[in-house]
Amino acid sequence: MARPIWSGILSFGLVSVPVSLYAATEDHTVHFRQIQRGTSDRVRNLRVNERTGKEVAFGDIVKGFETAEGEYVVVEPEELDQISPGRSKTIEISGFVDLDQVEPIFFDKTYYLGPKGKEYAKVYTLLQKALEQSNRAGIALFSMRGKEYLTAVRADRGILTAHTMHFADEVRDPHREIGNLPESGTTVSDxxxxxxxxxxxxxAVDWNPDDYKDTFEEKVHELIAAKQAGQEFEAPSAAPRPSNVIxxxxxxxxxxxxxxxxxxxxxxxxxxxxxxxxxxxxxxxxxxxxxxxxxxxxxxxxxxxxxxxxxxxxxxxxxxxxxxxxxxxxxxxxxxxxxxxxxxxxx
Incomplete structure (x- = not known):
């Protein structure tokens, strides 16, 4: 059973239900240790005082905002929580939007929401079914780990999920970021x-997520196994070349x-x-x-x-x-x- 990464109150109107937030995804990336070439000696990253060169304990590290070169305003973790009292313990839905109106670029990470106890099952189910039938998501702001999140709460496969979202000013304009987009007059023949x-x-295929595997991770494991056995690893074929427009x-x-x-x-x-x-x-x-x-x-x-x-x-x-x-x-x-x-x- 997974441990929740956040607990608090989910509310809409005068209705509220205690919930816990769980990670919905996991990372299967192959992780490597850093070692010095030609040895088996591990290389570690240490938190070091830039002036003295001595290691600093994690508990002695605080956040500092640089106002001028070498000058900082120190902010403690509890002071960040005090900025938005309640939001660190509450997901308060301020409104409901049609899911079809939300562009995918705004979604970031997905979390599962579960009731904190069986006694809250009815209220939890009420919100889940109402969101499912209306195809809407509840929009809320809440704080977690010293950061405020714009969040969409929606129904998904019989449960509630919370999707952290990007704020509007965090989404880049592609026309300013990409310098070689096709001009508006670019045409193709019928x-x-x-x-x-x-x-x-x-x-065209029917969407089935089980049909897609992380082939890069599989190849990494094959590479490791081949090198461990002293064998040659056959690299995949080269990537396709760009199409000739002519x-x-x-x-x-x-x-x-x-x-x-x-x-x-x-x-x-x-x-x-x-x-x-x-x-x-x-x-x-x-x-x-x-x-x-x-x-x-x-x-x-x-x-x-x-x-x-x-x-x-x-x-x-x-x-x-x-x-x-x-x-x-x-x-x-x-x-x-x-x-x-x-x-x-x-x-």
Whole structure:
């Protein structure tokens, strides 16, 4: 059972519930010790008095704000807590906002909120369900560890979560920070845009966080194991090179083919339609979806990738395939195979 990193009162209106704050994420980064090259001697970072060179105990260190060179105003930790009395012990919701209105850039860290006792379960559940059904988040200010946080309290998977947020003046303007953003007049052709959209559709997946692993951490462990065993470590392939804008159409075409789109099935400049559009590569009209369309063979499609399913759907000219998810593509292919199986059973 994890230990809370903060405890206090969560309140909205006249309703309040004692809560505890828990870390929602953990860091799996591989940590290294600092050692001197050629030895096994550890190198330590010490808190040292700059003038005397002597180590200073942690309890003797206070915060100082430099007002002039070498001159400081000393601030004690308890004095910081006194600046916002109550906020260090209370998350007081001042209003509720629609979650869809909050831009992702404002969110920082996520914490879990839990009731401090079973006797507060009803009040906790009341707020959780109300936030879930309204798709809103409570906005509050509270202090923790000598710092004030703008916080959004929302419902997530049956519990309450607190998201610390950046204040508006902490979010940088990209147009001032980035010197080479595309100019407002930069254009792309309709054909390029259509092909890019088709590539995005073909690579669309359902969000499943378990599908994504920290491959860098895995490679670090493999590197350590290889060096420990006295073996050579095979480094991953080089990073991809930037696309040549002159050959952008060629790059898009090859991307579509590698993702499973049949060669010569590029869309026309207007985007085309799924049935009856001209195939610009072959100069022949694409076949219409009809009762006489080819039928997919009866087989298990569950092991095929989305790209493979899309390729078969293209061969069968299944309409609206570019907007389908992987499961929808499989269902459409299986449905197309049903008449063929019935015919074989009848014969």
């Amino acid at each position: 054909r390029e845009l259509t092909m890019a959209e088709q590539l995005i559709d073909m690579l 050959d952008l159409m060629d790059v898009l075409s090859r991307s579509l083919e590698s993702a499973g789109r049949p060669a010569g099935a590029d869309a026309d400049a207007g985007g085309g339609s799924e049935a009856g559009a001209e195939d610009e590569g072959a100069g022949k009209p694409r076949k219409r979806a009809s009762a006489g369309r080819k039928k997919a063979p009866a087989e298990d499609l569950s092991e095929l990738t989305k790209a493979e399913l899309y390729r078969r759907a293209s061969e069968l000219d299944i309409p609206h395939r570019s907007t389908m998810t992987r499961d929808e593509l499989q269902a459409a292919l299986e449905q197309a195979a049903v008449p063929a199986r019935h015919l074989r059973a009848a014969s």
